[in-house]
Amino acid sequence: MSGAWLLPRVYALAVLAFLVLPLLLCVLFSFTTGNSAAFPIPSLGLGWYGRLAESPQFRAAAWTTAQITLGCGTAATAIGLATALGLERLSRRAAVLILLTLCLPLMAPPLVLGLSLLTFFNFIGLKLGVTATVLAHLLFTLPIVTSVLYARLSTMDKAALEAARDLGASPGRAFVTVTLPVIGPSLIGCMLIAMALSLDDFVIAFFTTGSNTLSTLIWGMMRTTLNPGINAVGSCIIAISVVITAVAFKFTRYRG
Amino acid sequence: MGDGFGSRAFRFSSRHVVTVLLLAPAAAVFFGLFVASLSFFFVQSFWKATTFRVVPDFRPFNYVDVIAGYGGPLLRTLSMGLIVASVTTMTAFFFAYVVRFSLGRFGPAALLVALTTLFGGYLVKIYAWRTILGADGIINSALLNLGLIDAPLPFLLFNLGAVVVTLTYYLLPLAILPLYGALSDIDETELAAARDMGAGALRTILDIVLPQARPALMASFALCFLLAAGDYVTPAMVGSPGNAMFGNFIQSQFGLRMNTPSGAAMSFTLIAACMIVLAAVGSGLRRWLQPR
Numbered sequence: 182m183s184g185a186w187l188l189p190r191v192y193a194l195a196v197l198a199f200l201v202l203p204l205l206l207c208v209l210f211s212f213t214t215g216n217s218a219a220f221p222i223p224s225l226g227l228g229w230y231g232r233l234a235e236s237p238q239f240r241a242a243a244w245t246t247a248q249i250t251l252g253c254g255t256a257a258t259a260i261g262l263a264t265a266l267g268l269e270r271l272s273r274r275a276a277v278l279i280l281l282t283l284c285l286p287l288m289a290p291p292l293v294l295g296l297s298l299l300t301f302f303n304f305i306g307l308k309l310g311v312t313a314t315v316l317a318h319l320l321f322t323l324p325i326v327t328s329v330l331y332a333r334l335s336t337m338d339k340a341a342l343e344a345a346r347d348l349g350a351s352p353g354r355a356f357v358t359v360t361l362p363v364i365g366p367s368l369i370g371c372m373l374i375a376m377a378l379s380l381d382d383f384v385i386a387f388f389t390t391g392s393n394t395l396s397t398l399i400w401g402m403m404r405t406t407l408n409p410g411i412n413a414v415g416s417c418i419i420a421i422s423v424v425i426t427a428v429a430f431k432f433t434r435y436r437g
Numbered sequence: 438m439g440d441g442f443g444s445r446a447f448r449f450s451s452r453h454v455v456t457v458l459l460l461a462p463a464a465a466v467f468f469g470l471f472v473a474s475l476s477f478f479f480v481q482s483f484w485k486a487t488t489f490r491v492v493p494d495f496r497p498f499n500y501v502d503v504i505a506g507y508g509g510p511l512l513r514t515l516s517m518g519l520i521v522a523s524v525t526t527m528t529a530f531f532f533a534y535v536v537r538f539s540l541g542r543f544g545p546a547a548l549l550v551a552l553t554t555l556f557g558g559y560l561v562k563i564y565a566w567r568t569i570l571g572a573d574g575i576i577n578s579a580l581l582n583l584g585l586i587d588a589p590l591p592f593l594l595f596n597l598g599a600v601v602v603t604l605t606y607y608l609l610p611l612a613i614l615p616l617y618g619a620l621s622d623i624d625e626t627e628l629a630a631a632r633d634m635g636a637g638a639l640r641t642i643l644d645i646v647l648p649q650a651r652p653a654l655m656a657s658f659a660l661c662f663l664l665a666a667g668d669y670v671t672p673a674m675v676g677s678p679g680n681a682m683f684g685n686f687i688q689s690q691f692g693l694r695m696n697t698p699s700g701a702a703m704s705f706t707l708i709a710a711c712m713i714v715l716a717a718v719g720s721g722l723r724r725w726l727q728p729r
Contacts, residue, residue, distance in 0.1 A: 189535040190535075190540070196609070200606070200609060201550065201554060203565040206553060207561060207565040218575075219578040220578045220582060263462055264460055264463040279460075279597060285471070286467075287660075290708070291668060292669055295710065296687070297477070299691075302477055306702075325464055325663045378557070381556040381558055383559050383560045399564065411564055419558060419561060426553050426556055
């Protein structure tokens with residue numbers, strides 16, 4: 182009996198350790214005062230972060246990434262909301278069919294997606310840069326945002342909405358005063374998920390960006406030198422993603 | 438035709454106009470970016486690459502060249518994808534199973550911890566494994582300092598094993614997500630009934646849990662397989678230079694050579710090959726996981 186109790190716990194702990202430890206080590210080595218990400222760590226300090234903060238390349242990349250991430254989060258949430266509201270007006274069958282179609286870009290390998298977008302943008306004459314990357318990131322953020330918002334809208338209690346309409350509220354007013362407060366947390370959650378997905382991407386950004394983003398900056402550093410500076414950039418990305426993800430799951434009340 | 442019919446028809450159509458307007462931006466993104474760029478890429482896969490530019494042509498032989506020139510790497514890539522997808526899906530399934538049925542009130546916390554690693558940054562994760570497995574990496578430097586080895590173990594990095602570990606690490610949280618969703622929909626009374634009638638844990642999983650979770654199993658497997666088989670950064674960073682994956686060959690068509698037709702033909706060959714493998718896996722799962 183104790184084996185049946187112990188085994189699942191050991192397994193779960195092992196999987197969690199496998200998932201978490203590498204990221205923790207990455208963060209730990211970002212605080213080293215040594216010149217390599219290895220044991221023994223001479224002492225802990227913020228030296229590598231100081232060097233980053235002074236680096237013009239890092240600042241430029243962080244600014245580009247901020248524009249892409251925020252742009253993608255806003256655009257995906259706005260378009261996703263419109264799409265979810267539109268799907269709500271269709272039959273459930275049609276809505277699910279459209280949702281599955283919208284999810285097709287998630288099944289294309291990022292390399293193929295990135296290369297075909299690069300070729301296409303060159304063909305139509307769209308300059309590579311923040312706009313191009315935001316458009317490219319919409320392909321894989323929009324289906325996820327739309328799915329979450331549609332699920333939220335279709336489980337929402339419609340009685341309050343009907344009551345507002347019966348009392349003479351215009352569709353727009355009913356939406357702002359009834360629907361929006363109910364789905365508000367999901368909207369924030371979706372925006373954060375879209376931002377985390379955009380931040381996570383390297384391959385598509387690599388082919389569509391005009392200047393360095395944080396991930397293409399890491400790529401360049403990984404190809405030239407291996408030093409704890411990469412750990413410091415990486416730790417920034419990890420910290421932002423973990424906070425974004427935790428808050429997003431709280432807002433969308435993720436239950437699986 | 439009375440006024441009533443006319444006004445109803447008008448309301449009917451104005452309702453449709455609003456629906457169409459709401460769906461228009463998503464349609465623009467889907468058709469204007471996804472369908473348009475992939476179609477253009479597909480058309481280019483039949484074009485001809487000359488020294489300086491790409492010229493329109495109709496050359497189905499581009500695909501023959503791909504199979505003839507890169508058949509070996511393609512098979513190697515598909516096998517690697519199958520290994521990664523199988524290992525990841527199984528690990529994720531048992532983790533989701535344990536979280537759902539065994540951990541009790543610690544389940545949600547374990548799930549949350551697993552899912553916060555969902556977006557650690559794709560490159561950061563690859564880099565993390567490079568620092569763990571490298572010659573001056575964490576494992577080697579720890580073993581050296583403990584005096585267990587005299588020289589760094591060279592076989593940890595730059596091989597297929599490192600690629601599989603790194604990709605599994607990256608894909609595991611993605612695979613857990615749909616599997617946990619499917620398992621949380623399973624009725625616990627059904628499992629209790631099976632146990633009461635004398636079915637062991639393995640029997641219950643095989644006959645009740647797995648068949649009900651089959652769509653999610655397939656979704657996780659497909660996601661892991663497609664992302665692993667299409668990946669080129671992991672093999673380039675932790676894999677063996679002599680055993681490059683198909684994605685590395687695709688990417689190399691776009692460096693100095695800028696051979697878009699060849700790269701496009703390789704891309705669609707890869708997608709077609711992946712679809713064939715996934716169709717086979719899907720029909721296998723349907724056959725083996727029948728509810729009993």
